[in-house]
Amino acid sequence: MSPTEHPEAQDEGVRLSKRLAAQLGCSRAEAELYIESGAVQVDGITVQTPATRVRPQQAVSVKEGAKPEGAPPVTLLLHKPAGYTVRNPQGARGHTRGKVGNAYDLLVPENLADVDTPAPILVLQKHFKNLECLLPIPVPASGLMVFTQDHRVARKLQEEALYLEQECIVEVRGTIDEGGLERLCDGTSIDGKRLPRIKVSWQNETHLRFALKGIFPEEIAEMCECVGLEVIGMKRQRIGRISVAKLPEGQWRYAMPWERF
Known part of the structure; x- marks a missing residue:
């Protein structure tokens, strides 16, 4: 047989x-x-x-009326918790070591946020394949992250990265140097390096608000260190016109077709 x-x-x-x-x-x-x-x-x-x-x-x-058409590419917006990296996007999930988690592991149907932004009728397994992470933030930071299958979104974020404003709330400790806030704003906080002018203001005694253009979140810690402050926490609130808003930590939502960075 x-x-x-x-x-x-x-x-x-x-x-x-x-x-x-x-x-x-x-x-x-x-x-x-x-x-x-x-x-x-x-x-x-x-x-x-x-x-x-x-x-x-x-x-x-x-399903009645169905056609053999490919699913349109999607963009997912994740509220990354602190302590998560972005690793091995094309490989198997769940291979991070130690206490550092992989943000890709959070992109599963169970973590779709119940927010007022509409979602597709059906969450497809295909939505979680071939996702590219754009504008990552440091492992210790939390906040908005973008994962996309759409080459147009990827190209825009890559080409306009220096021109899109990113808003970060930064928790610090220590005593800021005299004139330190002005140095953060005028791009002279790091000795020997000229940075673009940005907007920095105190939210309260321990939190600074950074509105960055031409500077990336990973540079904030060094900027603060050079004016006498230690960064102990960071959250990216916004990229361009898209905000983390009501999105719970550890959950994601679909970017809508009408939303623009």
């Missing part, structure tokens, strides 16, 4: 994409598009993985 005739092999069934292609009379590639778009059910349960094995007695159906 050949392996294909063995009862156990028959019980394993065939790939869903192969079964659907035969059922619809379409190509395997088109069948995979139906499946990955969330339009296919097996025994009444939506299945989004083309390689899923189905047995002959299982019912395979396609």
